[in-house]
Amino acid sequence: MATKRKPNKRTQANEWPKVTTCLTFNDRAEEAVRFYVSAFKDSEILSMVRSEADGPIPKGKLLNATFRLHGTVYTAFDGGPSFAFSQGTSIMVECGTQSEIDRLWETLSKGGEKGPCGWLTDQFGLAWQIIPATLGKMLRDGEARDRDARASLPRTVKSLPRVGTDLGRLRSTSSSPHDPRRGDARRFSSS
Numbered sequence: 001m002a003t004k005r006k007p008n009k010r011t012q013a014n015e016w017p018k019v020t021t022c023l024t025f026n027d028r029a030e031e032a033v034r035f036y037v038s039a040f041k042d043s044e045i046l047s048m049v050r051s052e053a054d055g056p057i058p059k060g061k062l063l064n065a066t067f068r069l070h071g072t073v074y075t076a077f078d079g080g081p082s083f084a085f086s087q088g089t090s091i092m093v094e095c096g097t098q099s100e101i102d103r104l105w106e107t108l109s110k111g112g113e114k115g116p117c118g119w120l121t122d123q124f125g126l127a128w129q130i131i132p133a134t135l136g137k138m139l140r141d142g143e144a145r146d147r148d149a150r151a152s153l154p155r156t157v158k159s160l161p162r163v164g165t166d167l168g169r170l171r172s173t174s175s176s177p178h179d180p181r182r183g184d185a186r187r188f189s190s191s
Contacts, residue, residue, distance in 0.1 A: 021072075021091075024079040025124060030062040032124045033076050039107045040069045090119065090127035094136040105130050 025032055030048070037043045046066040051057040064077040095101040105114075108130070111123030118131045 021074050023074055023076040023085075023126065024083040025076060026081055026083060027078045028124055029065060029076040029078045032126070033065045033067050035122075035124075036069055036074075037067055039104065042071065043067070043069045046073070085121075085125040085127060087119075087121075087127050090129050092129040092131065092136070094131055094133040096133050098132075101130055101132065 023029070023032070033045060033048075037045055044067065046068060048065045049063045051059055051061045051063055053059055057063065062078065064075055066073065066075050068074075093104060095104065101118075105118075105120065108122050108128050109120040112125075113121045115121070118129050118135075119127065120130065121127050
């Protein structure tokens with residue numbers, strides 16, 4: 001029977017994460033990676049591996065990329081037309097200021113589609129949720145009696161409040177089902 005060694009801090013610090021989101025694009029992975037890294041502060045491209053010989057993949061074409069967006073590592077590659085993103089998976093970004101929400105909302109939605117409740121689909125087809133950090137905290141925390149109300153918020157709220165407003169009133173907002181593909185661009189409300 002093999003014995004398990006307990007990893008030390010030094011080995012853990014030098015290893016890649018064991019769980020990484022892999023984004024498979026039709027044919028625009030390199031463009032998407034450069035776009036995402038430019039949109040987020042504290043982000044960088046960690047590696048870009050290119051084809052070295054002509055074959056099924058032309059010489060010099062991106063094979064895969066590894067990049068970090070504000071501390072989270074992702075990989076990306078092109079998979080062809082059989083791969084497409086869906087609304088069932090999105091990247092949620094919790095923002096601390098209204099200016100950061102507005103900046104990311106405008107940057108990521110350019111060439112894509114704006115939806116309700118902080119949802120958008122970018123020009124590459126990837127879904128995002130740009131929300132105030134206070135809403136993220138409310139969705140994670142609270143008393144058990146509020147669990148159902150918190151869980152239904154993303155599906156029932158048509159627009160999000162501005163940063164710093166009272167989030168308690170969200171429970172009494174619209175009860176229509178959330179559909180991020182709708183063209184409702186009212187993502188934030190100051191009332």
